[in-house]
Amino acid sequence: MPTPDRTSLDAIVLAACDLLEKEGLAGLTMQAVANRVGVQAPSLYKRLQSRNELIQLVAEASLTELAGRLNSAPSPLQLANRFRAFGHERPAAFQLVMTPGAGIPVARPEFGAAASEAILRLAGTLAGADHALEAARTLTAWAAGFVSMELNGSFKLGGDVERAWEFGVARIVEAIAATPSS
Structure with missing residues (x-):
């Protein structure tokens, strides 16, 4: 049985936008975004191919x-x-x-x-x-x-x-x- 999705792409982007303002582009990491949306960093790759795509x-x-x-x-x-x-x-x-x-x-x-x-x-x-x-x-x-x-x-x-x-x-x-x- 597949695991349920714990976040959406919209939530990920919103968290990334907030993180960008608080930490700058250098602080906009997959791990930091994952922490914000309450998932493990590898889970983000269900929605994104890379940090570049996130940016x-x-x-x-x-x-x-x-x-x-x-x-x-x-x-x-x-x-x-x-x-x-x-x-x-x-x-x-x-x-x-x-x-x-x-x-x-x-x-x-x-x-x-x-x-x-x-x-x-x-x-x-x-x-x-x-x-x-x-x-x-x-x-x-x-x-x-x-x-x-x-x-x-x-x-x-x-x-x-x-x-x-x-x-x-x-x-x-x-x-x-x-x-x-x-």
Whole structure:
């Protein structure tokens, strides 16, 4: 008689997401996840092929969460603020999906595409359909860089970082909206 399943893939990924934030990517081990879900580490291999697959699933879950936050944003400022909030609330997940580093498993393309839908839609509204992708990349690159610098403690010159964020978002949005339509 087969042994009953003691956990689900969803529970495993949820535990891994939590572990990522508490212990970082180095602490995201199969043993640590198994301990969190109350099974022996070999049992995880009934659901996963490897740690790399687990990391990929965590990246995909993180992008799904980010997409959910961004999809209802009614304005570029609110979209940027939600993106930033995700980075502050889930810094390890933010790093995993925005700057994973060499050799780190990444989400499948469809998850990145889903997380990009809201920014593409708003960018298209600002810059026109012909420039939506370029506009979305510009805003995303600026915001990801800003948030990464915040998370790394790189703003050392003093001043009000919140004010710098607001200034930057406003200027980027203005520049995108001024994009010629041809």
